[in-house]
Amino acid sequence: MNATLHHLKKLEGRRLDFDYKKKRQGKIPDEELRQALEKFDESKEIAESSMFNLLEMDIEQVSQLSALVQAQLEYHKQAVQILQQVTVRLEERIRQASSQPRREYQPKPRMSLEFPMGDSTQPNGGLSHTGTPKPTGVPMDQPCCRALYDFEPENEGELGFKEGDIITLTNQIDENWYEGMLHGQSGFFPINYVEILVALPH
Incomplete structure (x- = not known):
């Protein structure tokens, strides 16, 4: 960018020099006017080439930036699809859990020892059911x-x-x-x- 500005300033200076000598045509040697024209044309070609290269570089940088943005966009699209699939699965699990009956805690039965009916003797200090009223x-x-x-x-x-x-x-x-x-x-x-x-x- 700085080089292009330098060439443009140089072109402007040589243009002014050529215009000045052109107005004095006949009063200055023709060779001096011819040299001023050649320098102006040379600076004009260099400035145009510099401007072209600058624009081409700009296009390349913009193209790279565009490719980067496209890649980021594709990545986020895929991320959104994955999140949507996960959301659908979670909602399905919630519906399944809601449709199932609620489980209630059921205590495990207490361990009991059985003895022959009518035997009032409890061997080895075993448990007895004599304290429970007899069924009717x-x-x-x-x-x-x-x-x-x-x-x-x-x-x-x-x-x-x-x-x-x-x-x-x-x-x-x-x-x-x-x-x-x-x-x-x-x-x-x-x-x-x-x-x-x-x-x-x-």
């Missing part, structure tokens, strides 16, 4: 159990009961479920919710 309404000569916790049926065929209810056992479905009767209703219930009073026959 269910003959103790048939398989039965006592509810340790409240059980609310969630599926068809399940038998609901309250803590302390005495349930007549009719069958063991598998290692986790019994079938029994309470208040004239029959259904299934989890084994770990009850305490066996009279076991089912094997």
Whole structure:
């Protein structure tokens, strides 16, 4: 830029010198006028070349800047797409979590020790159920159990009961479920919710 300004100033000076000598044509030697014209043309070519190079350099710099801006724009477009995909996935997880039923804490059943009925002797200081009132309404000569916790049926065929209810056992479905009767209703219930009073026959 500084070189171009220098050439323009030099061109302006030689132009003024040529104009001055041109006005004095006839009063000065023709060779002096010819030399002034040649210097003016030389400075004009140098100044034009310098201006052209400056403009070309400007275009190259602008092109590089434009390429940089395009690259940054493409990068941010990709970042926006990734963030949009993450947002969609998070919203889907939120919808799934909202549609699932809320889980409630269920305490694990307390460990109990079983002893033969009618045996008042507790070996090795074992736990005894003699302090619990004997169940009423269910003959103790048939398989039965006592509810340790409240059980609310969630599926068809399940038998609901309250803590302390005495349930007549009719069958063991598998290692986790019994079938029994309470208040004239029959259904299934989890084994770990009850305490066996009279076991089912094997």
